[in-house]
Every structure is written in C-alpha cells, then in structure tokens.
Amino acid sequence: MKIRDITNKDLDFKDLKNLYSQCGFQASNLSTAIEIIERMKEENATVFLTFTANMVASGLRGIFAELCRKKFVDVIITTGGSIDHDIIRTEKDYQLGSFLMDDTLLHREGTNRLGNILVKNECYEFLEQKLKPFLEKLYTKKKSWSPSEFIDELGKEINDEGSFINWAAKNNIPVFSPGITDSAIGLQLHFFKQRHSDFVLDVTGDMSRLSSIVLDSKVTGGIILGGGISKHHAIGVNILRDGFDYAVYVTTASPWDGSLSGARTQEAVSWGKIREKASQITVDCDATIAFPLIISKFLR
Amino acid sequence: MKIRDITNKDLDFKDLKNLYSQCGFQASNLSTAIEIIERMKEENATVFLTFTANMVASGLRGIFAELCRKKFVDVIITTGGSIDHDIIRTEKDYQLGSFLMDDTLLHREGTNRLGNILVKNECYEFLEQKLKPFLEKLYTKKKSWSPSEFIDELGKEINDEGSFINWAAKNNIPVFSPGITDSAIGLQLHFFKQRHSDFVLDVTGDMSRLSSIVLDSKVTGGIILGGGISKHHAIGVNILRDGFDYAVYVTTASPWDGSLSGARTQEAVSWGKIREKASQITVDCDATIAFPLIISKFLR
Amino acid sequence: MKIRDITNKDLDFKDLKNLYSQCGFQASNLSTAIEIIERMKEENATVFLTFTANMVASGLRGIFAELCRKKFVDVIITTGGSIDHDIIRTEKDYQLGSFLMDDTLLHREGTNRLGNILVKNECYEFLEQKLKPFLEKLYTKKKSWSPSEFIDELGKEINDEGSFINWAAKNNIPVFSPGITDSAIGLQLHFFKQRHSDFVLDVTGDMSRLSSIVLDSKVTGGIILGGGISKHHAIGVNILRDGFDYAVYVTTASPWDGSLSGARTQEAVSWGKIREKASQITVDCDATIAFPLIISKFLR
Amino acid sequence: MKIRDITNKDLDFKDLKNLYSQCGFQASNLSTAIEIIERMKEENATVFLTFTANMVASGLRGIFAELCRKKFVDVIITTGGSIDHDIIRTEKDYQLGSFLMDDTLLHREGTNRLGNILVKNECYEFLEQKLKPFLEKLYTKKKSWSPSEFIDELGKEINDEGSFINWAAKNNIPVFSPGITDSAIGLQLHFFKQRHSDFVLDVTGDMSRLSSIVLDSKVTGGIILGGGISKHHAIGVNILRDGFDYAVYVTTASPWDGSLSGARTQEAVSWGKIREKASQITVDCDATIAFPLIISKFLR
DSSP: OBOOOOOTGGGGOSOHHHHHHTSOHHHHHHHHHHHHHHHHHHTTOEEEEEEOHHHHHSTHHHHHHHHHHTTOOSEEEEOHHHHHHHHHTTTOOOEEOOTTOOHHHHHHTTEEEETTEEEEHHHHHHHHHHHHHHHHHHHHHOSEEOHHHHHHHHHHHOOOTTOHHHHHHHTTOOEEOTTTTSSHHHHHHHHHHHHOTTOEEBGGGGHHHHHHHHHHOSSEEEEEESOHHHHHHHHHHGGGGTSEEEEEEEEOOOSTTOOTTTOOHHHHHHHTSEEEEEEEEEEESOHHHHHHHHHHHHHO | OBOOOOOTGGGGOSOHHHHHHTTOHHHHHHHHHHHHHHHHHHTTOEEEEEEOHHHHHSTHHHHHHHHHHTTOOSEEEEOHHHHHHHHHTTTOOOEEOOTTOOHHHHHHTTEEEETTEEEEHHHHHHHHHHHHHHHHHHHHHOSEEOHHHHHHHHHHHOOOTTOHHHHHHHTTOOEEOTTTTSSHHHHHHHHHHHHOTTOEEBGGGGHHHHHHHHHHOSSEEEEEESOHHHHHHHHHHGGGGTSEEEEEEEEOOOGGGOOTTTOOHHHHHHHTSEEEEEEEEEEESOHHHHHHHHHHHHHO | OBOOOOOTGGGGOSOHHHHHHTSOHHHHHHHHHHHHHHHHHHTTOEEEEEEOHHHHHSTHHHHHHHHHHTTOOSEEEEOHHHHHHHHHTTTOOOEEOOTTOOHHHHHHTTEEEETTEEEEHHHHHHHHHHHHHHHHHHHHHOSEEOHHHHHHHHHHHOOOTTOHHHHHHHTTOOEEOTTTTSSHHHHHHHHHHHHOTTOEEBTTHHHHHHHHHHHHOSSEEEEEESOHHHHHHHHHHGGGGTSEEEEEEEEOOOGGGOOTTTOOHHHHHHHTSEEEEEEEEEEESOHHHHHHHHHHHHHO | OBOOOOOTGGGGOSOHHHHHHTSOHHHHHHHHHHHHHHHHHHTTOEEEEEEOHHHHHSTHHHHHHHHHHTTOOSEEEEOHHHHHHHHHTTTOOOEEOOTTOOHHHHHHTTEEEETTEEEEHHHHHHHHHHHHHHHHHHHHHOSEEOHHHHHHHHHHHOOOTTOHHHHHHHTTOOEEOTTTTSSHHHHHHHHHHHHOTTOEEBGGGGHHHHHHHHHHOSSEEEEEESOHHHHHHHHHHGGGGTSEEEEEEEEOOOGGGOOTTTOOHHHHHHHTSEEEEEEEEEEESOHHHHHHHHHHHHHO
C-alpha cells in the first residue's frame, strides 16, 4: 500500500480508518487498530477491555461507560483506582489543571494532582461516605467476596448513566480487578475489616469465573489501553486458550527495559498470550488522544 | 474547567477542540494547541512551521503543501531530508511496511526503511537525475547560493501540486534549511562541486533574510513539529524579538536528558525564545496522529 | 554547584556520587539518588523497596537478595511475577537473547521472551511442580492466607541464597504483593482451588500488617524501581503518615499521560504520599543500568 | 549466555563489561557497546564520534576532550551549539539547577535553562567578545571557510585543556558541523556578515574532506550519542563505503514515529549506512549516565 498524502477531504474525519491508513508511522498503526476491532466484532469475539485508573479520571470514562451500555465489550479488567474514580465522579467533578503546577501549594489547599487533572480531598471523603453503608450492607449478605462480585454489587448500588461499573452491572459484564485493594477502596476495606475481621476479599475467587469466560470463547479480542496488572491479566489468562485472536495495544511505554507495560504485541506471541496468526497492533500514543479516534465508528 | 466525559455526539469530530478540551492529559493539550493556533491567526502572527524529514515521507506532506497553498504559514524551517522526500514523491511512491521488517533482507532488495515507510533505491536515482540538470542550470545563474534561495529555485523547477516547496515557491514562502547538506541533495552537491569547485552554498547568506522576517513581525507564532535543528532554528532566531508570542510543540521526545528536542515550551521562556506571556503548549504525540487533528479546522 | 567535566580519575568509579553529581541531566539525578539513600539510612528510616517482575528476571535479582540478606530494606512490595521468577531461578537458568527475535519461532520452540531475556516453558513446569506439594502443605496449616503470609511460607520453603524471598523470610522482611494472583502462581492457585474450594487468599488480610509498619515508623523512605501496582501501593499506604520522608524513583515512563507509573515524585507531594519537605528525586533510566550504580556503595 | 545475578563483587566496577553483560535489558546492551568499541579499536577503525550540544554543556565535555587528547576518535560531527558551549566553558561556569525551575523567574534574572543546567546571559556575552576579534582575524586570512576549517581555527585560538575543539585542532581531528549556523556562533556570523558581506561559510566545502576520510578508511566505527543532524551526517556519509563496520547508538528517543533520532541501528542496515555484518547495538539511556560507563576502560 503506498503512502498517500492527507487531503482536505480527509479532514472531515468521516473516515478515520482511511484518513490515517496510508499516512505511515503511528497514524497507520491507529488505522490498523480500527480495522482489527472491526474484524474482532465481525467474528463475534469475546472482547476484553483493559485500562488504567488515570483514564477513568479523564474524559475516557464516558467512552468506557458507553462501551458497557452498548455491550460492545464482554470483560473489563482494571485497577482499584478505576473503581475509585468511577464512583467519585458520579457526584463530584474533577478539574483540569496543568502538568506543571506547584504540588506543595496544591497539597496545602487539599488538591491532589493526577497529571493535569485535579482531584480535591473532598472527593475521597465522598467515596468514604458512599462506601461505609455499602460495606455494611454487603457484609450482611455474605462474608467472602471476590473482586468482581464486589464491583458488581457496587455497580448496582450507584445510579449514574456515566458510570461504567453501573452499566457493567446492568449488562452483566464482569469487571475484574486482581489488585483491587491497592486503591482508596482498599483503604476503606482495611478500616472496615478492623471492625469485621471475618470480612474477606478472596482474589482466588475470580479465577474460575475469568478462566471459564476464556475457555468458553471461540474467538477472543483484547483492547489493551496502557499497561500494568490489567494488561498482564488479560493476556495472561488468554494463555489458557493459546492466546488472543485479535489484540490492540495503546501505550506510551517503551519495550527496551523489558517491562510488561512496554512490551509490544509481538512479545506476547512468544508466550502464547497472543496467537501466532492473530491480527495485532501496538499504537504508541496517549489513549486520551488515540482511543476516541479508534473507537468512534463503533459508537456513533 | 471541569473534566467532562466524552459523549457519542463528540465522536462526529465536528468540533475537535471541544471534544478534547475537557478530557485531560494530552487530549486537553491537543485542544489547547488548536486554540493557540486560532489566536495566532486572529492576531495575524507571522507563522513559523518546522518539521523533520520523516514527516515529509509520511502523509503529512499533503498538509504541509496545503498550508503553503493557502498561505497559512509564512516561514518554513526544515531539514535537507525534507526537500529530498518532497521532490522524490512528486513522481515516486513510498510504500507502507512495518516497524519490524528484516532490514538485511530489505537492504538486499534495495529498499530503505524509515520507521514503517519503505523507500526504494530507485527513488534516490530519480532524485539524482532530477538534480543534475537543475544544478547545471542553477550554476549558470550564479555561483553562490543560500539554502533558501536554492530551495526556492528548486520549488519553481518542479511542477506538482502535492509538493510543499512548489507551493512555497509560488507563494513566496521562504523555506530555510540551515543544515541542508546533510541529505541526499547534499551528496549530489558534493559530486557537482567536484566538477565545479567554485560552486558555493553559503549558509550565512540566509541569516539576514530570516532575521529581517523576525524583526519585521509584530507578532510571531511557532508550530514546531518534532525536534532537531529545525526546531532550534525557529526558536533561536526569535530571540531577536524576545521570543515567540505563540508556540505549539508536538513531540515524542523527553526533556529529562536536557536535549533541545525534548525541551518543553517552558524551557524556551528562560532563554527568551518564547515570551513570558506567550500562549504556549507542548503536545506529546506522534505528529502523524496529532497534526491532522490540530490543523483540520484551518484547512476544511 | 557548578557543572564539572568528568575526568579520567572519576572513571575508576570509586565515588559514583562524586563522578555523577556535577555532570548535569540524569547523571546528577542519579547522584542525588545515592545521597538520598545515604540520608534515609542515616535517619534509620523504614525502607520500602518496590520493583516490577521483569527486574527479577534480570541480574538485579542478586541485588534484591543481597539487600534482604543485609537487612538493608524493611518492606518489599512487588508483583506476583516477581515471585514466579525468583522461585524459578533457584534452579533454572534464563538466557540472554535480543529484543528483536522472531516471536513466532520462539513460540514454536517453547521459549518465552521478556525483552531480551528468554524463559523456556520448562521453567514454568518446574514452578508448577514446586508449587503443587507446597500448596498442599500450606492448606493443611490453614485455609485462608494473606499474600505476605503466603510469600513468607514460600520463602522458607525454598533454599537458595540467591532468592530474595528466601532472605526476606529468614530476616522477617515482609513481601507484599496486592495483585499476586496475576501471575503463574495465580494460575496454580486457580487449579488448586478447583480441588479445594475453601482455600482463600485474602488480600484485605495484609492491609493491617502493612499499615502498622507505616504507622509505627518514625521515618520512612521509598526506593521505587519502575511503576505499576507496587509503586502505587508503597506511596499510597504512606498517606497514613502524611507521606514518605525520602523517596527515590527510577523509571522509564513519562508523566504526560497522567499515568501513575510515569508520575514524578512531585506529583506524590500533592497527594500527601511524599511529604512537602521530603528529599526526593526521579531518575529516568532503565533500572538494570541505574540501580547497580545507585546501590553499590551500600553493598560493598 | 545465561542471565547471571549481580553480586557484591561486581559492584567494585572494575569490570563493567562483565558486571552488565549477563544482567539483561539495557545493562546487557551497554555491555555489548563496550565490547563493540573494543573491537572497533582492535581493528584500527576510523572512529566517528557524534553528540548533541546539551552534552557539551554537561560533564561529558571532559570525556570528549580526553578522547581527542588521546586521539581515540578520528572524526567528530556535532552541532553549532556544541562549539558554543565548548568555548564558553573555557572561562565561564555553568550551574546545576533542576528540571522544574520557574522559567519566568529565570528569564527575569538572565539565566537560561538547559534541562537542569543553568547558563547565565553573561556566558553568551563572553562568547560574543571572544568571537568578534577572532572573526576579524579569520577574515584577513581568507573570505570563504568551510565549517570544519572554521572550527579548526577556533580550536587553535582558544587555549584550554578542557576544550574538545582545542584538542581536536592540536591533534588534527576534524570537527564537522553541517548545521553550524544554527547556534550563537551563527548569530555572531550574521552580525559579522552585515559588515563584511563577502564573508562566506560554504557548507559544501566540507563534503570532500569528509567523504575522503570515509573512502580512505578500511574499517569505520560510529559512536553516536543522541540524534539529530550529527547522527544522520555520520551514518549518511558512510553510505559511500556501504556502511559502518561497527556502530554504537546511545539514545533516549523512540523509533515509533519514524524519526531519524529514534531509529535503531537495524534501520540503518536497510539504507547501507551500517553494514549487514556490522557489530551494532542501541543503548537506551541518557548519555550522561551511560557514556562514562561505556568509555571508562578506554580512558583509565
């Protein structure tokens, strides 16, 4: 395919796949990502979506909620911080700041910085108030919960069309979070457990649910935004079926330090986490720019 | 400004500034870039556009040509490789490959790789054939040329609506290239000079032209794509008027090694290369993805 | 402090702090990291060390083990993959490959690639054989374990002076791993639980142990290698005492996407995860190069 | 070669090649870089050293000077800014600051920031005073100079054992700088030319000198620190002999945007800029940390 100069007509953004496909560099990779997701859906793949917590603090939360509302995705894997932000933002606003603010001043005024997004301390107080009665109620039902059961209950509890865990709960999309206690929720669980020592969050409890989904799938596809435990969990569990059939990574990390976060799709092929014949691409871009472009045609 | 979740309606891309503005992270920076360019134009700033050679090998060449055709920019600063690619692509196609091809095999088949763009050896043979008669003709006019004069003549010579140096020549937009001999053109100049030792490319010859533009400008704005000598030359010459009034950087480089390429707009403020009061932003993104988004509203 | 040119005498590496201190850029940051760790130790800080799994696959494992042997660190927080690699490498070798190998060929020959490190499938078979009897034994003691208790038992089980969990167990250094099931161990736990459904890994069980350490510490210091859940868990729990007094980050990630992995030490100040007055530095470098340089004077 | 854990004994840094060789990730690449330079020298290769201007503002300047004093390198290619800093630092000090200083305040106090290195305005005034009489003297000798002739004269003029252009001049090591006018020197040349319009800096004048060195070399090796025009010029001219036999890149840039600065050694193989059979490696690291480690054994 030859490199084609972008024209004015392309710039109406009616066909992003076409606009970017013959541009070269990451533009072409972005176009390939769209194409792979098209095929993923055509093949009725079980779609795994993973993302990091900072993305839920950003405007991408709206897209994640919409993907759950439309049942576009079948499994979500994310961190505890994602659940924190999703709940807080049902009622509290985050503000746009800048990457270069004075963190000492921010600290003194009770504002937490997340890149160029500002989160006031009262947001976490709200979360605490929300979780306390919820945990009491949960505890009356049973004592031991897996993270996905826990998030499912939480999703039912809140009532906000902008929340992805709310839509996931409504539409029976499991949200896995193997490291959930590493979060503000985790801190509340700690305080709760000091009063109720028999309350248990059993992380081994989710493995059967997740592995069943993988083993029951004829075709699987991964949309992996960012790195960390969520990325690894999605590709790791797909070993059980010899790897994803389709995989799209969107990352800002580099592979040269051997990190899982920076690893390209190719590396996962050696592990059987992505199949040899899989359609796969890595897009090197901040997800806040790239993901709206990649996913728009499926939501319009 | 609060963080706002992206909605389906945003995803028609009719208002990119709005779509990205309240998303956070690089999306917000991209939106700010659009806004700064709007203001740059409203203020009738002298607009400096800089880019690296690889971008001219990509589909961005079409945008650069269009910006010259529309006289949207007033000064271009780029590398010799940009001129190479612009001329070659008037008649030869580049192909889309992948970042992971076997470079030994490519070498054996006479194909050069530029990221995921492939350039056949015959492209450079075409350039050689194009330059030989051109240089003879140039030499008959005078013996000593500055890079911008040289590129201007070259731009007039070729006849292709897709070429940015062609449009720049037609519309009297100077194209500066302080390191022009570091290119395939440079190699041809070397061969030419072996036969015509009094042929001279005088790089000091352009400084008066460039500094006059800077000193005569009431307001200046920089659109700086990528780093290197082109970026530095644009911000460096603006010291003469105490810095740019508006500056947008699009980069993939990091500032932590103290490199000019990775330096943020802020660093330029300390040097007087960008004014203290300037509107300025750095967008961390590959230009092939970001620049069509940033510039589209000015070209549609 | 003026910039000082590096001399031949510096290059005996007898005084790395001095060699790098006045060099500028990341060299100076690396020197500052040494100084901060010196002061951390002088103040008898409770030292938290975090790292990612890939580092345990590398030669850094030897340094982690030594830091535990010497009781230089008081708390370790890491991922499940780190435990996988630590155990496997007690008896199996990993091989040096390259970042550019053919992953399809590797997959066919049963070799998994981790950057430029190669791990044969038999390594994971060995891990399985090691874990099966261990889990049975563990289960006879009690049914519910927290991750740190689990790792402690595992550390006692193996007998290898090169293993960091072995030395941690011997020297009562807790190893926390809030996302431990995201690993090969996690997969074995899943198979085990299929036969023993009442086996429980309670992640809330560790929060009391970890928070007590934090609350009982007069001074705390963090040595944070890489990002992800381990980094966040260390700084997150230090909120309970208004933040670390000393913090050294070594990272290859960028802050511009708002990710926790790329966040600099400053951002943590806004959250109260690092104190306003803390001595803190971020070193932008692959840990395999930087950490031996940073830590050598404390181990010689 | 198996991955070997780093031991205390390694940490005396007496054998860096051995310390890092079996560690994996960039440590192993750094060790390979040492080995390639050993072989480069054993084969009596013509050694090309390239670096960016910021490195001359750092402590690496001492190493560059020493490499010229010892005649370890045969050709230097660098930017105009490198010459600026080299001359200024013969008499003026640069100060260590931080990456996060307030650039508006710095600007007001006449301090320019280069990453975490601070350069006072008086430094550039000193450069101006130094260059004015030098240019007058130069002009009396002849009117047209190539950049390498110009730098050679300048190197003879200054008298400082810490200066790399001084040692290069003494030891007849040519210093090429194809984009030299993009610098403070360039600005002075502009002012000078306003008074002496027949003064010429002919960039085509150096191509014969540089290409002769390349064509007369039996074996060539490149030590390429950072990217930009200097990197490209070194590999570009080696096309004339079908590429470097040995190449070491040290970089912080990424290849995913198709940039020359981020391109790995492999990409150059496709172009014939590095030979198919060449020993080559890319080390992903800030040069201020990596280069002292790579080069120390050759200078001690």
